[in-house]
Amino acid sequence: MAHAHAARRTPGELRGWHVFAMLVAFFAVIAGVNLVMARYAIATFGGLETESSYKAGLAFKGEMDAAAHQGARRWAVDLSVRDGTDGTRTLLIEAKDASGKPVAGFDVDARFAHPADARQDVTVDLVDLGGGRYQGKAAVHPGQWELIVDLAQGGDRLFRSKNRVQLR
Structure with a gap:
């Protein structure tokens, strides 16, 4: 039960x-x-913008000194970006010193840096046209980009130009 x-x-x-x-x-x-x-x-x-913030902080004084030296040179670059028929962009760079004379004989690097995702950065292979003029092509999709141009000699960067560009 x-x-x-x-x-x-x-x-x-x-x-x-x-x-x-x-x-x-x-x-x-x-x-x-x-x-x-x-x-x-x-x-x-997309990864970190800076691998080590401590090392970036230590390098900041060097960047400040480089900016001061760059400002004293009073160099300038004229940039133009043209759309190609094949979907590429043609970048033309003209580098001039303070008196307007061409700046030639330098290693010139250029890249389109995406403002939000470093994985989308595009490096432009440049050809020296002579007389401080450099040209290159790259496949860059439309949008807002930061165009960074560096002029260096002997491994030392002497000039950096950062320009915000809108590609259509």
């Missing part, structure tokens, strides 16, 4: 294993959403 007092089950009654199954399902959904969000976060993260 031990089972004589067994309670009758009613349809839809919440039992212990139901609560356990709901609890497991709840945490499984939370874990699944966390895994999906972590995957998307890792896949879309």
